[in-house]
Amino acid sequence: MTLNQQKLDITDRVTGKIENGRIQLYLENEPIGKINLPEGVQLELGHHFVSEQNRIYQHVSVPDQSEPRYTDCDEGGWC
Numbered sequence: 678m679t680l681n682q683q684k685l686d687i688t689d690r691v692t693g694k695i696e697n698g699r700i701q702l703y704l705e706n707e708p709i710g711k712i713n714l715p716e717g718v719q720l721e722l723g724h725h726f727v728s729e730q731n732r733i734y735q736h737v738s739v740p741d742q743s744e745p746r747y748t749d750c751d752e753g754g755w756c
Contacts, residue, residue: 687704
């Protein structure tokens with residue numbers, strides 16, 4: 678039996694992480710390459726997203742935890 682070389686398209690399975698001025702490429706958890714970013718490169722992110730110090734953050738609205746909530750309610754909704 679012989680083995681033949683074949684190309685598989687894995688493009689939709691590759692992810693990238695920003696690390697030290699470059700984008701490290703991964704296939705699942707295996708590093709497979711990198712893209713070096715030039716100095717001063719600007720990321721263009723969608724609304725509610727921001728990049729700071731090699732991290733990407735999403736702005737979200739969360740309920741304020743300072744308001745007391747009812748916790749002793751029965752199955753009928755009576756508290």
